[in-house]
Amino acid sequence: MRDLTLAFVGAGGDGAVAAGDIVASACASKGLHIIKTEAYGPQIRGGESSSTVRVSGEPIHAQSDAVDVLVVFSWADFGRFRDEIALADKAIVFHERGDEPPEAIASRTCFGVPFAALAREAGAAGAKNVLATGLVAGALGLPLDAIRSAIARRFAKKAPAVIESNLRIFDRGVLEAASLGPLALEQFTYETGTPKLLMSGNEATALGAIHAGCRFFAGYPITPSTEILQFLGEWLPKLGGSMLQTEDELSAIGATIGASFAGTKAMTATSGPGLSLMAELLGLASIAEIPTVVVNVQRGGPSTGLPTKSEQSDLFQAVYASHGDTPRVVIACSDVEESFHATVDAFNIAEEYQFPVIVLSDQSIAQRRQTVDEVRLQHEVRDRRYPGPEDLQDYQRYRSRPDGVSPMSVPGMAGGIYQTNGLEHDEQGRPSASFQVHEAMNQKRFDKLEAVAERYRLFHRFGAERPEVGVICWGSSVGVLHEALQKMGEEAGRVGVFAPIMLAPLPRHNMQTFIDSCDSILVVELSYSGQFHQYLLSQVDLPRQATSLYSRSGGKPLLASEIVKALQPLLVANRMEVLA
Amino acid sequence: MRDLTLAFVGAGGDGAVAAGDIVASACASKGLHIIKTEAYGPQIRGGESSSTVRVSGEPIHAQSDAVDVLVVFSWADFGRFRDEIALADKAIVFHERGDEPPEAIASRTCFGVPFAALAREAGAAGAKNVLATGLVAGALGLPLDAIRSAIARRFAKKAPAVIESNLRIFDRGVLEAASLGPLALEQFTYETGTPKLLMSGNEATALGAIHAGCRFFAGYPITPSTEILQFLGEWLPKLGGSMLQTEDELSAIGATIGASFAGTKAMTATSGPGLSLMAELLGLASIAEIPTVVVNVQRGGPSTGLPTKSEQSDLFQAVYASHGDTPRVVIACSDVEESFHATVDAFNIAEEYQFPVIVLSDQSIAQRRQTVDEVRLQHEVRDRRYPGPEDLQDYQRYRSRPDGVSPMSVPGMAGGIYQTNGLEHDEQGRPSASFQVHEAMNQKRFDKLEAVAERYRLFHRFGAERPEVGVICWGSSVGVLHEALQKMGEEAGRVGVFAPIMLAPLPRHNMQTFIDSCDSILVVELSYSGQFHQYLLSQVDLPRQATSLYSRSGGKPLLASEIVKALQPLLVANRMEVLA
Amino acid sequence: MSSAPHTVNDYKTDLKPVWCPGCGDFGVLNSVYRALADLQREPHETVVVSGIGCSSRLPGYVATYGFNSLHGRALPIATGVKVAAPNLTVLAVGGDGDGIAIGGNHFMHAARRNVDITYLMMDNEIYGLTKGQAAPTTPSGDRTKSTTYGNPEQAVDPCALAISFGSTWVGRGFSGDVKGTTELMKLAILHHGFAFLNLISPCVTWRGDDQFKALRAKLRAVPEGHDRTDRAAALRLTSEDDHLTAGVLFEEQRTTLVEELMEIRGRAGAGLARPTRGEILRSFAPA
Amino acid sequence: MSSAPHTVNDYKTDLKPVWCPGCGDFGVLNSVYRALADLQREPHETVVVSGIGCSSRLPGYVATYGFNSLHGRALPIATGVKVAAPNLTVLAVGGDGDGIAIGGNHFMHAARRNVDITYLMMDNEIYGLTKGQAAPTTPSGDRTKSTTYGNPEQAVDPCALAISFGSTWVGRGFSGDVKGTTELMKLAILHHGFAFLNLISPCVTWRGDDQFKALRAKLRAVPEGHDRTDRAAALRLTSEDDHLTAGVLFEEQRTTLVEELMEIRGRAGAGLARPTRGEILRSFAPA
C-alpha cells in the first residue's frame, strides 16, 4: 500500500505524540507526503493524547477517514478519542499486553505487546513509544534508516548514551515485528524523493507574514492560533522586527493598526473570541483605510465553544463583523501550504488597497503538520502605494481616484502630513457629517473592493470539467473534497468542485459560471447553521431547487466518506433525470 | 392645510429648539399628531441648531420631505443644514431683518422680521424664539391658547414675571403676524382631540423595558442611545431597580448577563460601536442561554462614522455578530410607539426562549419626539420558564425538550443548582468537546429559534392587497413608505408593502407569500451596501430578475419623494409588460 | 434553608478537575470548600463566577451556582449578579492573566465601586491554559513560550494594584497552605465590600516543578503590628525586597455599591409608594 | 529636516475647533502648539493619537500626523506607532472617560511597559461629548445626566493611578495656565519613557461656568523639596486634603519598551547578519 495511517494513543507520559513526530519527520526526509494531527483531553499535562500520521507516496489533502495501524498504550486513555478514531477494516492494533481491547475493537487483528516490559528490558522503561515505533516500522516496512536518523536528531541535545539506548530500543521493536508473522495489511511501498519541509499551518502563516515583509506582530494568546505569536516572537527580532504580546485583543489589533499607520507591515492573529473583540477596530481600519492583516484560526463555536476542535463557523464574523457598511477582504486557506500564500496575498491586498484583510484558517489546518515543498514557498510581494512628488503637492490623504485607492503617506514623510479618524471624513481626512461626503466616501471604499475583486480571482477548481454535480466548499473542506473524489473512482468524473479562496469579495463571476455549468449543486461546510450556504445565497445565483447543503457541527473533521455519501443521492437523482 | 411643517434655525442661544418644543407640546395637547426632530452642528454648546416640527390632524409616519414655514435667526447658522432642510414650493420664510437670505431661498416668500429688536422692545431680548413662535402661530392659525399654556408650563419653575413677559412677547409675535397680509400658504386647520403623549423613541424603549418588568439596566453612554440610560437611571430606582453606568460596553452587557442569570429582567442599550464591542458576550448569552436584551440605536457608520445621523447599517452586526453558530433574535422598531412594543416583545422572547435579543432602533426614531396615544402603550408580558418541582428532581439545566427550551433556575432556588459556561456543554452544563454533544446542543439552540419563528410572526403589511410592485423594507423606512403611498394617490393602489418587525428569525413564510404575490419587488433601505437586500437574498426566494434595490448611505433621512421616484420605473415597467 | 450543617463534601460536584497533577489550583479549591463549609454558606445562595483559564475552571467543581464565563469578564458578570440579588454570596475567581491582562479594567472598576464580592485570583505568574505564555505577573526577564528572549515587561503586584484600585480588603495566601488560605478566604468572604485575595498558586507545568518551593521561599507573613488600615503601609509591605507578604494587607470600610444603589432607591422614591404606570406616563403628557 | 525654526503657527491646521466657547481644551491645545514649537519638533516626525471625546478632537487641530481613533483605544495605537517608528515623537491625548473608563486597561499596560510616549489626559470630570454623564473622575455625590440622584461611585485620581500603573513621569497641569502647562508638557515630551500629564481642563458646559474658578482654587503647586523620585511621597501628594497638586509629581528612569525590544533584537541576532529565507526554512527541514 502507498497510503498508510498510523495512530498512537496514550497518557501524557507515554510519548504517543513523540512517536508520531519521529515517524513523520523520518518520512518527510524521504520525500513522502505527511499529514500529522494530534488530539488531547482537556487536561493540560498528563492527560490523554493521540497522534495520527498519514504517510503517502502521492500528494494527500486531508486526514484519512480511518486508521490502518493503531498503537494503544492504554485503553482507558483511548476512550476519549473513541469517536474521533475510526479503524479501517483491515486495521491492525497493537496494545499493551494484558490491557485487553474493548469489544468494538477486538474484531480487528489485535496484538498484545508488552511495551513497557520490553522497553525496560532494552534499557529505558520510558521509551515504550520508541519501541512501538520500531514495531510498527518493522511490521509495515517504513524507512528504518530514516527513522533511526530521526531518533538521533530528536535526542541530539542529549547525551550520546540516550541516543544509543533509544536506537537500541527501536531496533528491539523492529525485531519484535518479525515475530508477528505475516499480516493481512500490505507492506507500505514508496519511492524516495527530495526531502520535504514539515510544518504546521500556523507556522506557514507566520512564514507567509515574514515573506510578505511583516515586521510587527501584536497578539494575545488564544488556542489554536498561539503558535503564530510564538513563532513570530522568536523570528521577528532576528529580522529587525518586533512581536508584542498585548493585554488583550483590542490592544493587539490597535497596535497593529498603529504600526501600519506608521509604515510597517503589521499583523495580528487570533481565534473566534478574539475576532469578536476586534470587531470595532476592524471598522476603524476600514474607514481610515489602514492596511491591517488579521489571521483568524477558527475553532468550535459559539462562545468559548470547543477551543481545541475545528469548525468553519467564523465565516459570518469574518465577513460581517463591525457595525456600519464596512468593506473588508476575507481570504481562506485550505491547507498548510496555502496558509503561506493566503497570508502573502492578504498583505499584498491590505497594503495595496488599504483594507483590513482577514485570513481565515482553522484548527485542523493550523495545528496539523503537513509536508510542503520548499520551492513552492514563493509568492510575489506587493507594497503600499506611497504618494509621489505630485501627490505631495497639496496632499490629500483620501483624494478620490478611479479605483478608490489614494496614495498613503506615513509619519516621517515631509509633505504627507494628515490627520485621520474613524469619523466619516472628506478627502482631506476632516470629520464630516454631510450626507454627500458620506455617500462619496462609502463609494470610494466600496470601489476599492470592486478593484480587488477585478484584480484577484482566487479560487480552486478541480474535478469534472462539465460536472453533473458541482460542489462548492471552502477552507479545510477543500482537502476533504480532493480525497472524496479520489475515493469515488469513476463516479468522480461527474463531480466538479469550486472553492473560493477569496471569500470577500467572492470571485462571483467565475463562481456563477461554474454554478451555471452544473446540473445540481452541493454546498459543503463544517457549520451547523450553514453559514457558507447562506452567504452564497446572498452573493450568487444558486438554483434553489437544485442546490443542497451538506453541513454539520465541527468538533470532528469532515470525512471523505461523508462527502461521498452525501453525493450519492444527487448523482442518482441526476441519472434518473437523464433516464426520464 | 391639515399637515404643516415648521422649522426653526439658529445659533445656540437663539432658542430654535425651544420654539419647536413649545409648538409641539401645544399641538400634542390638542390631540394633533406631531413628529419633531432636531439637528445640531458638531459643537456641543453654542453651535448651530435646528428644530423641525411636523403637525397634522391625520396620523403621520415620518418627517415630511419639505418645510412649509422656515424661521431663520441667522443665515450663517442655516448653512450647516442647507442640505437637510428642503423648502416646499409655497414655503414662507421668516428671517432676521437685515440678514438677507441666500439666493436659493430668496425665490420663496421671505419676510425680514426684526426678531431681536421686537423682543427687546417687548421686554426680553433673549426671547426672540418666543416672538417667532407667536408670529408663526398667528400667521398659520396654530392653537394660540394651547401655545400660551405651553409657554406657561415651560417657565413654570421661573418667576411669574418671566412667564408674563414671555406671554407678552408671544402676543407681540401674533400681533406682528396680522401685519403680514394674506399669505400664499393656506391656514392650518384641525379638529381638537384627546391630548397625546409626546415622547422620543428612546423614551418609548425605556418605557417598554419598564413595562416588561426590566429592573436592571447596565450601560455606557453613546449617542444616540444615551437617553435610555438616563431615563432608566431616573426611573428604575423609583421602581426598586437599578441602573449601573459601567466602565465600557463589555462590562455593560456582562453585568446585564449576570443580573439576568441571577433572575432579574435586565437590559443594556448602545449604538454601533458598542454593539461591536459586545459581540463576544452576545455569544456567551446565546450558548449559556441567558435572557439578554440589547437595544442598539443605529447611527451612521462605519466606525465612529456619523454619530448624530441615522442609518440602517447595523443590520449585519445585529444578525451576525459573534463568532461561531450563534442563534439570537433581532427585532426592529419602525417608529416611536413601536419602540415600546418591540422592547416588550424582546423581553418576552428573551425570557421565554433564553436568547439574547437585539432591538434595532435608529437615530431618527430614537431621538425624534412623536405623539403616542396613551391607551396604545399596553402589551402582554411573559415571564421566564422556571423549573417546577418535577424539573428540580435531578435538575438538568439544559435538559432537552421538544422546543429546545429548558426551564431555567436562578440562584437562591434550592434544588436548581447548576454550573454553566461558554464552553460547549452537555445537558447538565458540564464542559464537553464531544462532537455528538456539540451537534445536539447546536440543534437544541437552533430549535429554539424555530420555535420563536413559529410563535412570533411580527411584520407590517399595508398598501395594495395584490400588489404589482411589492416593497420590502424595515425599521424607520416603514414610515417613509406610508408617506410615499399617501403621496402617490391612486397609483398607490398598485403598491404593497411588507416590513418584517422580527428580522431574525424572519417571518419567512409570510414574506415569501407576499413576494410570490407581487409582479416585482423593490427593497428599500438606508445602507450603502444594501445589507437588508443581501440578507433577504440569503433568507427568502427573491425573484432575481424582478427585484430591485433602492438603497443609499444614511446621514439624511429617506424621503417619501425619493421612494415615489424609485417606484416609477417599476410601475411603468409593469404596465409595459401588461401592454405587451 | 436546610438545617443540617453543610460539610465540605456538600460543596463538591462530581466533575473531576482537569488540572495537571500537582497544580496549585487544587489547594485553592480545597480552601474554597472549607471556607464555604466553615461559614455554612447555603450552596443555593452562593454563586461562583469565573473567566477563562485553568483556574477559571473552578466553578465547575463547586456545587453552588456557578458560571465559567469569558476570558476577563468574571467581574462584570459577578457585579450584575450581586446587584440583582444582593443576598447572595458571590465569589469571582480566575487567573492572573484573566484578571490583570484582559480583565484589568474590570478589576479596577469593580474595586472602585466596592462591589460586595470576594475576588480570588489564582496567581501562577503565567498563562496556564494556553500553555505557557507570559502573564502581567511573569517576572521580568523570564523565558516563556511567548518570551523567547526573556520577558521585556515589568511584572505587576496584584495586591498593590488592588489597593490602588480601591479594594476595601486585600490579602495574600498560598495554595500550598490550605489551612491558612481557608482562614483568609473566610475573612475575605465576611468582609463587607470588595475583597481581593491574591492566591499564589503555582503552575507546575509551565513554571516548573520547583515553583512550590521557590514561591514558598519568597513568602513571609504580615509582620505583627502592621496597621492594615494604613494604605501606604500596605502598599509598602506587599512585595518589598522581592518578598511576597501573606496575610491581610489592607482593610477599610466604605459604602458598597449595593448600599449606594439602595440609598439611591431611597432618595428616588423619597419613601413614597412605587410610581404607577400612569405616573410615569404623565411625565410625557403635554398638559 | 527643514532648517527654518518652526513657529507656533506651523503647528496649526485650518480646522476650527468644535469646542464650546470657554472650554478648557483650548488652553491645552495652545500649550501643545507652544510645547512643540519650543522643542522644535518636526511636524512630519510627530504623531498625535487620540480616542473619542471632545478632548480627543485635538489631533485634528495640530498640523502633525494625527489620528483621532476610537473611544478608549488611543494608547494601543500610539504604542504600535512608537514601536514601528521609534524616532517619532508620539503624543497620546484624550479625555478622562476615554483613558480611565473604557481605556483604563490600556493605560495600565502602556504605563507598565514604559512605552516612550507622552500621554495628555484632559480631565474635565465628565463625559463632555456625550453631553454630561459621570466619568470615573466625577466627584462622588455629584448630579450629572447619568446620576440623577448623585454619583454613587468613588472618583479616581488619575495621577495616583498613573503612578501605581508604573508611569515613569507623572505631572499635573491646569488648562487655565497655558504657560505653566506648556513647560510641563515640554518636560513630559522630553522624558524618556511613559509620561503622563493630567490636565485639569474644565468643561464649562456640563460642569458649569464656575469650573475654572472652582478647580483653580483646589490647585496648589508641588511643594519645594518634594522628592519626585519618591513614589510614596508622590502618591501622598497628588490629591491630599482634596487639593490637586500641580507640577511634576513623580519621575524615574526605567528601560523603555522600545529599548527592551531593541535589546531583544540584539539577543536574538547575537550580532549576526539577518537570517536568510533558507535559514528560516531550514528549521522545518526534517533532515
Ligand SMILES: Cc1ncc(C[n+]2csc(CCOP(=O)(O)OP(=O)(O)O)c2C)c(N)n1
Ligand atoms: C478573548 C479571549 N482571548 C484569549 C483567550 C485564550 N485564553 C484562555 S485562558 C488564557 C489565559 C490563561 O491565563 P490565566 O488567566 O492566568 O489563567 P491560568 O490558566 O493561568 O489559570 C487565554 C489567553 C480566550 N479564551 N478568550
Ligand SMILES: Cc1ncc(C[n+]2csc(CCOP(=O)(O)OP(=O)(O)O)c2C)c(N)n1
Ligand atoms: C465604544 C464607544 N462607546 C461609547 C462612545 C460614546 N462616547 C464618545 S466620547 C465618550 C466619553 C467622553 O468623555 P471623555 O473621554 O472624558 O472626553 P470629553 O468629551 O470629556 O473630553 C463616550 C462615552 C463611543 N464613541 N464609542
Ligand code: SF4
Ligand atoms: S497548566 Fe499549570 S495552571 Fe494549568 S492545570 Fe496545569 S499546572 Fe495548573
Ligand code: SF4
Ligand atoms: S462639552 Fe465640555 S468638554 Fe466638550 S467642548 Fe464643551 S466645554 Fe469642552
Ligand SMILES: [Mg+2]
Ligand atoms: Mg495564570
Ligand SMILES: [Mg+2]
Ligand atoms: Mg471628560
